Amino acid sequence: MKKILTLIIFLLIAVTSLLPAQKILAQEPDVFLTIFYGDGCPHCHKEQLFLDQLKKEIPQLKVRELEVWGNQENAKLMSEVSQRLKIKNSGVPLTIIGDEVLVGYLNDETSGARIRSIVNAHLVLGCSDLVGEMLSEESTDPDSCTTPNRPEEITLPFVGSIDIKNWSLPLLTIVIGILDGFNPCAMWVLFFLISLLLGMTDRKKMWLLGGAFILTSGLIYFMFLSAWLNLFLFLGFIIYIRYGIGLVAIGSGIYHLREYLVNRSGACKVTNEEQKTKIMNRIRKVMQQEFFVMALVGIIGVAVAVNMIELVCSAGLPAIYTQILSLADLSTPVYYLYLMLYILFYMLDDLLIFIIAMTTLQLTGISSKYTRYSNLVGGVVILIIGILLIFKPGWIMFG
């Protein structure tokens, strides 16, 4: 039964991880966009074509197209909207999304990308429809839709000015990746494997077998992260999922901070003895294979099995990270590049331990003080992320 369940989970992950990472937005709230355009205006036409495409991608996007060159009423409305939003040079096309204003349209890559980004942000934030309310002569507060107003730059001593918008997501990826990498659930297998590898005489085989184990582990985790990412992109900006992941993040942050405070001595808990013994026996058996190819295939099999079992242990962090990643407006290859960056730092401690062991022929443990620091920094970051996911999601929408 357990084996069947593991197989089903594996297949689900394999299938969802192979899906292209594209946003499918199918949930509330609606976002209203108004475009004031002129008949025969080429830039307006370009934007209208882009909006037609965007509407197909984002069903919640409701577009109101108002012609102003031939329609006096619409021209009057555009003038009123411009006054209300204090727009100085209001030519066409004029685009209003919540309280965001875009004058003109260059091309899909620049102006189009900006519109897409604002629409995505408003899907999360939920905004008022200023023009719609003016049309129905209802009073409205233009500030009711607050766009993210996080600082754009910070200045650090010796480093100078850093553009937060460009650096936040890579930094966050590195911090969560490292924190996840210190997860003791998966690391113990590597230690055990290295202890057996050190008993071998052929250095080349040692490197190959250990390398195959690490590479397979990284690959499985990459598939796991891809599955989470595609799930969040598929579900879109469902508010309850964001709240749920926010709560998971708060719980995870508290857990890591508790680990920092309570487990000062860095002691390892002896748990799942039966399962551990089973896995150890399996690895021993694989290592005793007479033919190298058999051992190599066996070790890849062990890596797949072990990582599937241990996935449950670290479900929190990948889910939190991929939820944040899914909120960012990125292209498909960039999503996967971020996942690769995460994996690189997730595997960093494993790689270090392996390389040191293979070159010195001694198994060295990483002092628990590094795990503690990682718990402290990571715990604080994850806790803040959890709070932001619930109360200020706009602050962690990157890209």
Place this chain on the structure above:
Amino acid sequence: MKVINIGAIWCPSCLVMKHRWEKIIKELSWLDLKNCDYDTDRELANQYLVEKEIPLAIFFDQNGQEFARKQGEIDRQELLDFILLNQSR
């Protein structure tokens, strides 16, 4: 004085402590140190493990009576001071 150091190959802190104990034993050759691997010597380990947390060092006096326990990663100097302080036991 006799010390039983319980650890496991899969526990990073145990590896750190094993290395520290190796250094200590070089300095204090009179110390009777027994390394116990949790996986290969489980019976002995379970005899002493109460909280199921390793690494664990158990200290015995000349009469074989347990008089102290130290769990987790302990600084080498702290261990040396502790052993020398209780050397006469």
